[in-house]
Amino acid sequence: MVSHYLGLDCSSKAIHGVMIDDLANLCFFDKWTSKLPDFESRFPLFLKSFYDELGIIKERFPTLRVAIEAPIFIQNPKTTMQIAAVVYTARFICFLHGLECVPIQNKSWKKYVLERGNASKADIFAYANIMWENSFKEQDHADAACIALWGRFNYLGEDI
Numbered sequence: 001m002v003s004h005y006l007g008l009d010c011s012s013k014a015i016h017g018v019m020i021d022d023l024a025n026l027c028f029f030d031k032w033t034s035k036l037p038d039f040e041s042r043f044p045l046f047l048k049s050f051y052d053e054l055g056i057i058k059e060r061f062p063t064l065r066v067a068i069e070a071p072i073f074i075q076n077p078k079t080t081m082q083i084a085a086v087v088y089t090a091r092f093i094c095f096l097h098g099l100e101c102v103p104i105q106n107k108s109w110k111k112y113v114l115e116r117g118n119a120s121k122a123d124i125f126a127y128a129n130i131m132w133e134n135s136f137k138e139q140d141h142a143d144a145a146c147i148a149l150w151g152r153f154n155y156l157g158e159d160i
Helices: 039-060 077-096 106-114 121-131 139-156
Strands: 004-010 014-021 026-033 064-069 101-104
Touching (some): 014 039, 014 139, 026 039, 039 077, 064 106, 064 139, 101 106, 106 121, 106 139
Antiparallel strands (some): 014 026
């Protein structure tokens, strides 16, 4: 049976997710967000949407495995706390659905995927669009795809 790997990249405004299969083929990508201007209003809305859709995704892909970028420190403490809240709530939602959700530091997945822990956003975007044939318009989806690729390696223990 083919396994599927969902990579999640979180911000204070959204969760970007990209799913790949055992062969690193792109299966789908999605974005859970809200257009409301303040974090306190949008946070429960996009996480409720993520909760609902993750249940459907798990039913469709029963071998789903999840990797999520661990919270990063940003100069603004309020934003750092908001991102951490999204990351850990998304992990909890995965657990509620019976899914393991492995956190990975951004420098670690970048080192595995791009062989440089300090790879720039432009490097990641270029790599993802070469790997998956110009599939991404948003940086966060490119990041999520690379996190999924790391997740595939984490679970399978083998390179592409």
